[in-house]
Amino acid sequence: MSETETPEALTSTQPALVVTRPGGREVLQVQDRPVPEPGPGEVLVEVAAAGVNFIDVYQREGVYPMETPFVLGKEGAGTVRVLGDGVEGVSPGDRVAWAMTQGTTAGWATLPAGSLVPVPDEVELETAAAAMLQGMTAHFLVTDCAPIGEGSVALVHAAAGGVGQLLVQMVVARGGHVVATAGSEEKCAIARSRGAAETIDYTAEDDLEGAIAEAAARLGAPDGVDVAYDGVGAATFDASLAALRPRGVLVLFGGASGQVPPFDIQRLNAGGSLYLTRPTLAHYIARREELLRRGQEVLAAVASGELDVAVDGRYPMTEAAEAYAALEGRTSTGKLLLVP
Numbered sequence: 320m321s322e323t324e325t326p327e328a329l330t331s332t333q334p335a336l337v338v339t340r341p342g343g344r345e346v347l348q349v350q351d352r353p354v355p356e357p358g359p360g361e362v363l364v365e366v367a368a369a370g371v372n373f374i375d376v377y378q379r380e381g382v383y384p385m386e387t388p389f390v391l392g393k394e395g396a397g398t399v400r401v402l403g404d405g406v407e408g409v410s411p412g413d414r415v416a417w418a419m420t421q422g423t424t425a426g427w428a429t430l431p432a433g434s435l436v437p438v439p440d441e442v443e444l445e446t447a448a449a450a451m452l453q454g455m456t457a458h459f460l461v462t463d464c465a466p467i468g469e470g471s472v473a474l475v476h477a478a479a480g481g482v483g484q485l486l487v488q489m490v491v492a493r494g495g496h497v498v499a500t501a502g503s504e505e506k507c508a509i510a511r512s513r514g515a516a517e518t519i520d521y522t523a524e525d526d527l528e529g530a531i532a533e534a535a536a537r538l539g540a541p542d543g544v545d546v547a548y549d550g551v552g553a554a555t556f557d558a559s560l561a562a563l564r565p566r567g568v569l570v571l572f573g574g575a576s577g578q579v580p581p582f583d584i585q586r587l588n589a590g591g592s593l594y595l596t597r598p599t600l601a602h603y604i605a606r607r608e609e610l611l612r613r614g615q616e617v618l619a620a621v622a623s624g625e626l627d628v629a630v631d632g633r634y635p636m637t638e639a640a641e642a643y644a645a646l647e648g649r650t651s652t653g654k655l656l657l658v659p
């Protein structure tokens with residue numbers, strides 16, 4: 320370690336949220352673990368809040384295989400306390416946030432200095448933790464995957480969810496129009512409050528494809544939507560494909576309802592020379608300058624009030640299973656946080 324701000328704040332052990340083996344929420348345990356030491360190029364951060372995300376569920380269940388036991392969590396915000404050797408551009412006391420860095424749902428975490436984004440003074444650390452992973456995801460979807468411009472018409476599934484509420488706001492902020500789906504009338508009302516022009520409760524709809532087509536036509540897209548942003552996956556994939564205009568783009572970015580099975584690529588031809596991509600945030604923040612630009616744009620939009628991050632629940636780490644139950648059981652709207 321080369322520089323320490325408050326060594327007295329450090330204890331020898333700290334609580335961390337551990338996945339003991341692949342499985343359901345019963346495999347989650349809060350364990351006392353040694354406080355990690357930052358290696359060269361790393362910093363030790365005191366974690367203020369950690370984000371609850373679907374990728375944690377995929378890792379816990381083994382959909383994304385991980386060697387167990389492992390510390391869960393890929394998102395958070397906190398205060399830099401100790402610098403490892405060779406770290407430049409970060410100082411003890413700095414307020415920072417991160418996403419897609421493994422093992423950070425803990426009291427303290429070591430992170431590569433290059434994975435940190437500075438948090439503006441106006442943004443609370445908890446809000447920053449809530450904004451990073453879902454916010455940068457919504458950001459790369461609307462700016463790079465299928466860019467939204469003035470008059471674009473987009474289909475957004477699960478629009479009252481964490482990514483969904485941010486995605487609706489970002490599409491509308493760029494002059495686009497949103498056909499939103501969500502799992503209840505209350506959730507549809509949340510999507511409308513975020514700017515969705517049309518909403519469909521897909522749990523109450525017998526003809527989802529027809530309802531989406533009618534909604535798109537009302538928004539001036541009688542041939543179908545320009546882009547479908549689909550994080551629900553198995554349950555909505557067919558409707559998303561059917562919703563597109565010729566040469567439209569299906570962005571499948573998750574599988575909250577289950578992973579989409581292999582499909583016949585000729586369906587892209589028959590549907591009208593369609594495009595399909597299955598992106599992940601890691602590839603859209605892989606370069607340091609892209610991470611900084613994307614993270615800073617999201618946090619600046621939060622600071623200015625242009626982007627509102629809805630924190631739906633704060634849980635102590637010992638109640639992590641309840642937080643994941645809410646996410647997996649479709650009862651959450653917006654972001655859930657774990658507070659070490």
Ligand SMILES: NC(=O)c1ccc[n+]([C@@H]2O[C@H](COP(=O)([O-])OP(=O)(O)OC[C@H]3O[C@@H](n4cnc5c(N)ncnc54)[C@H](OP(=O)(O)O)[C@@H]3O)[C@@H](O)[C@H]2O)c1
Binds near residue numbers: 478554598599
């Ligand atoms: N590719 C990436 O880099 C990336 C990054 C972040 C997130 N994601 C993906 O984005 C999606 C949304 O993530 P999030 O964290 O913002 O979650 P979320 O949207 O807050 O929660 C998931 C929502 O999906 C809907 N859903 C539909 N069927 C479901 C089912 N069978 N089980 C559970 N949920 C179901 C529910 O909303 P309704 O009740 O309204 O249907 C639920 O609230 C996930 O698929 C996640 O993997 C991808």
